[in-house]
Amino acid sequence: MSLSQDILFEAQPYLIANEKHPFVQGIIHGELSPDQLRYYDEQDIAFEYNEVGIINALVNYSTNTEQALLFHKRQDLQLTMLRDWLAREPETMPHDWETLKQTPIQPINQMYRQHMAATIQTHSVLQILPSFAAGEWMYIELGKWMKSQTRVQDEPFKSFLTMGNGDFEGPHGYIQQFFNIIDHEAESATPREQEQAKQTFLKSCLLEWYFWDAAYKQITWDNWKAVALDGKGGPML
Numbered sequence: 037m038s039l040s041q042d043i044l045f046e047a048q049p050y051l052i053a054n055e056k057h058p059f060v061q062g063i064i065h066g067e068l069s070p071d072q073l074r075y076y077d078e079q080d081i082a083f084e085y086n087e088v089g090i091i092n093a094l095v096n097y098s099t100n101t102e103q104a105l106l107f108h109k110r111q112d113l114q115l116t117m118l119r120d121w122l123a124r125e126p127e128t129m130p131h132d133w134e135t136l137k138q139t140p141i142q143p144i145n146q147m148y149r150q151h152m153a154a155t156i157q158t159h160s161v162l163q164i165l166p167s168f169a170a171g172e173w174m175y176i177e178l179g180k181w182m183k184s185q186t187r188v189q190d191e192p193f194k195s196f197l198t199m200g201n202g203d204f205e206g207p208h209g210y211i212q213q214f215f216n217i218i219d220h221e222a223e224s225a226t227p228r229e230q231e232q233a234k235q236t237f238l239k240s241c242l243l244e245w246y247f248w249d250a251a252y253k254q255i256t257w258d259n260w261k262a263v264a265l266d267g268k269g270g271p272m273l
């Protein structure tokens with residue numbers, strides 16, 4: 037069995053857990069409050085901005101030029117998505133590139149971004165790529181699963197996790213190409229390095245669940261602190 041097959045087998049329970057999360061269920065049933073959606077939007081755009089640094093590292097530590105070109109193309113898409121996202125929501129969002137860098141990073145988002153950033157020091161595509169690819173894989177799989185569900189057709193719920201273009205899916209999509217790279221790099225890696233790569237992928241899957249959870253409960257440094265200092269955190273916590 038290839039490393040990517042092994043990873044995907046072990047990631048299945050995480051996918052199911054994400055499907056069951058009340059935030060994801062809330063998308064299907066159109067039952068999320070404007071505050072929950074705003075929290076998600078703000079934190080996710082900051083998350084995607086952080087991914088720019090991860091993708092840069094992937095270009096940097098590529099082991100051949102085909103890899104570098106693929107990651108470079110993915111980076112182009114990332115920057116294009118961010119530009120369009122910033123242009124779309126000027127009312128509620130930090131709406132330019134400069135203010136994006138000042139978005140407050142709430143606790144779970146910080147944990148996830150540090151989990152990803154920590155892999156950069158390995159200088160190894162085999163360690164960096166799974167931290168990043170897991171989130172894309174999770175979103176694509178959730179999007180596919182949602183197509184099989186009866187879901188509300190109102191915005192913004194209708195567009196949530198509906199991947200418009202086919203860049204990510206299929207044998208030539210990013211997801212499969214990322215798994216091919218993981219398998220290629222695994223060939224020259226030790227069993228321990230392979231295990232580490234798998235655990236990194238699974239931890240990202242777990243942090244995906246917590247990312248929904250943080251948005252559902254709107255976990256911030258302020259309410260976290262309130263719980264820690266005097267046991268008060270509002271009804272959601």
Ligand SMILES: Cc1ncc(C[n+]2csc(CCO)c2C)c(N)n1
Pocket residue numbers: 080083084171172175176199244247
């Ligand atoms: C928590 C969280 N995890 C992963 C992604 C990354 N992501 C998932 S799908 C996709 C491309 C198409 O939108 C990207 C970049 C995110 N945004 N938020």
